[in-house]
Amino acid sequence: xxxxxxxxxxxxxxxxxxxxxxxxxxxxxxxxxxxxxxxxxxxxxxxxxxxxxxxxxxxxxxxxxxxxxxxxxxxxxxxxxxxxxxxxxxxxxxxxxxxxxxxxxxxxxxxxxxxxxxxxxxxxxxxxxxxxxxxxxxxxxxxxxxxxxxxxxxxxxxxxxxxxxxxxxxxxxxxxxxxxxxxxxxxxxxxxxxxxxxxxxxxxxxxxxxxxxxxxxxxxxxxxxxxxxxxxxxxxxxxxxxxxxxxxxxxxxxxxxxxxxxxxxxxxxxxxxxxxxxxxxxxxxxxxxxxxxxxxxxxxxx
Amino acid sequence: xxxxxxxxxxxxxxxxxxxxxxxxxxxxxxxxxxxxxxxxxxxxxxxxxxxxxxxxxxxxxxxxxxxxxxxxxxxxxxxxxxxxxxxxxxxxxxxxxxxxxxxxxxxxxxxxxxxxxxxxxxxxxxxxxxxxxxxxxxxxxxxxxxxxxxxxxxxxxxxxxxxxxxxxxxxxxxxxxxxxxxxxxxxxxxxxxxxxxxxxxxxxxxxxxxxxxxxxxxxxxxxxxxxxxxxxxxxxxxxxxxxxxxxxxxxxxxxxxxxxxxxx
Numbered sequence: 001x002x003x004x005x006x007x008x009x010x011x012x013x014x015x016x017x018x019x020x021x022x023x024x025x026x027x028x029x030x031x032x033x034x035x036x037x038x039x040x041x042x043x044x045x046x047x048x049x050x051x052x053x054x055x056x057x058x059x060x061x062x063x064x065x066x067x068x069x070x071x072x073x074x075x076x077x078x079x080x081x082x083x084x085x086x087x088x089x090x091x092x093x094x095x096x097x098x099x100x101x102x103x104x105x106x107x108x109x110x111x112x113x114x115x116x117x118x119x120x121x122x123x124x125x126x127x128x129x130x131x132x133x134x135x136x137x138x139x140x141x142x143x144x145x146x147x148x149x150x151x152x153x154x155x156x157x158x159x160x161x162x163x164x165x166x167x168x169x170x171x172x173x174x175x176x177x178x179x180x181x182x183x184x185x186x187x188x189x190x191x192x193x194x195x196x197x198x199x200x201x202x203x204x205x206x207x208x209x210x211x212x213x214x215x216x217x218x219x220x221x222x223x224x225x226x227x228x229x230x231x232x233x234x235x236x237x238x239x240x241x242x243x244x245x246x247x248x249x250x251x252x253x254x255x256x257x258x259x260x261x262x263x264x265x266x267x268x269x270x271x272x273x274x275x276x277x278x279x280x281x282x283x284x285x286x287x288x289x290x291x292x293x294x295x296x297x298x299x300x301x302x
Numbered sequence: 303x304x305x306x307x308x309x310x311x312x313x314x315x316x317x318x319x320x321x322x323x324x325x326x327x328x329x330x331x332x333x334x335x336x337x338x339x340x341x342x343x344x345x346x347x348x349x350x351x352x353x354x355x356x357x358x359x360x361x362x363x364x365x366x367x368x369x370x371x372x373x374x375x376x377x378x379x380x381x382x383x384x385x386x387x388x389x390x391x392x393x394x395x396x397x398x399x400x401x402x403x404x405x406x407x408x409x410x411x412x413x414x415x416x417x418x419x420x421x422x423x424x425x426x427x428x429x430x431x432x433x434x435x436x437x438x439x440x441x442x443x444x445x446x447x448x449x450x451x452x453x454x455x456x457x458x459x460x461x462x463x464x465x466x467x468x469x470x471x472x473x474x475x476x477x478x479x480x481x482x483x484x485x486x487x488x489x490x491x492x493x494x495x496x497x498x499x500x501x502x503x504x505x506x507x508x509x510x511x512x513x514x515x516x517x518x519x520x521x522x523x524x525x526x527x528x529x530x531x532x533x534x535x536x537x538x539x540x541x542x543x544x545x546x547x548x549x550x551x552x553x554x555x556x557x558x559x560x561x562x563x564x565x566x
Contacts, residue, residue: 157415160403167398176381176411
């Protein structure tokens with residue numbers, strides 16, 4: 001792989017790290033298998049692209065607006081589950097398929113090109129460094145800031161309540177935690193992060209597309225699983241770090257595999273590579289150890 | 303402090319599986335009283351506790367806590383007044399959180415939870431001082447995940463957590479049933495001393511008649527969704543399991559047919 005390809009992989013990896021952090025929040029923290037992300041990823045892209053191209057919004061404001069809209073998509077899924085007792089997976093599917101039509105409406109078509117307009121990455125041109133170098137650096141810093149904010153948030157009194165709501169809802173309720181409200185916030189934030197990823201993805205690759213959400217949930221989950229297989233995740237700090245590392249390694253593994261001409265892999269084999277990679281990560285987790293050590297788990301009392 | 307007024311609870315109402323779990327229960331537990339609740343399987347003792355905690359919907363009647371009608375309050379809102387120790391030690395604590403974080407969670411039950419750090423020096427000192435009393439060395443393991451503790455240790459932590467903050471009523475739901483006899487006894491003694499020291503109003507459901515008579519100052523017995531026996535003061539002092547069984551037979555005209563009660 002060339003340096004250009006490696007930096008490109010890092011750029012995509014950092015974007016999908018946001019999806020991975022969202023998947024960590026829903027699947028691991030609040031125990032809510034959320035499929036809304038298949039719709040909120042293209043929703044973020046569609047909102048940002050339309051606001052930038054059609055309404056000529058400032059790209060930073062458009063990206064923030066996309067994040068907020070993504071939050072409400074996730075909030076709606078959790079609301080269907082909490083208020084109307086619709087199974088979480090079904091609620092996510094309902095919102096995701098609804099968002100498909102909404103995305104087509106927002107973009108007034110199946111896609112919205114971002115050609116010849118300013119994006120958040122346009123501002124980076126002022127540094128005088130090539131885009132393929134400065135873009136992954138910017139995205140890396142952004143992801144790191146979001147990771148640290150998330151770490152901090154989950155260690156506050158509110159964050160501890162959210163973690164308890166997912167791990168032991170009955171106990172959380174008995175300690176005056178409104179579990180339903182925690183689900184609303186958790187799924188909302190996760191989809192806000194996913195929509196942000198979608199908005200950035202569209203601006204990096206120059207277009208928003210109604211179909212760009214297909215497989216996003218797998219990428220997010222695969223990143224979490226791969227990350228936690230290679231790094232110990234005994235603390236929130238390490239777990240979120242593992243998500244980011246997982247997203248990058250996942251993209252790297254896919255890129256390397258598809259560059260391995262000697263095995264005869266093609267671009268169309270990407271889903272097969274994903275499946276094999278996740279299977280290996282899951283088998284590694286079954287063996288009870290991460291690649292870089294078991295982590296300090298301690299000894300259980302008798 | 304806590305009162306059930308003509309409480310009716312019916313499960314699977316309107317279906318062939320309709321079950322009347324509570325049939326017009328009136329029960330008033332004054333402030334500072336330690337009440338024990340006994341009854342055979344399906345008698346309604348756990349349902350009555352669930353009604354107090356907000357886990358069982360009331361078909362008719364009212365639940366009053368500290369003068370407030372809490373009948374329609376959700377569990378998390380009632381928890382400001384009522385704390386609970388579950389039968390299963392795994393239920394009362396969160397195994398993914400550290401001991402300290404569990405205390406922080408309990409601390410926030412009656413205090414404001416915000417976006418400041420959840421674990422403060424105040425909470426750390428408080429948790430250490432309370433755990434020290436147990437003599438299990440847990441005050442030196444504050445950062446250990448609760449999942450690493452044994453069942454007895456977890457139940458002790460659960461009890462301390464339930465009595466953290468401005469607790470008004472403590473609900474003990476067969477909280478020693480899942481423990482070995484020695485650990486069960488130590489948890490029971492701990493419960494008694496905490497309730498006495500803090501002057502709490504407590505309601506303990508138990509399957510053991512002996513335990514019910516030896517704990518607290520009042521015992522009620524449930525049978526077929528009703529209170530059939532309510533003993534306190536001199537009537538209860540010195541009462542043995544045999545006396546209770548005889549009284550039951552005299553009042554109900556039948557033998558108590560529950561092996562777990564008779565064997566305990």
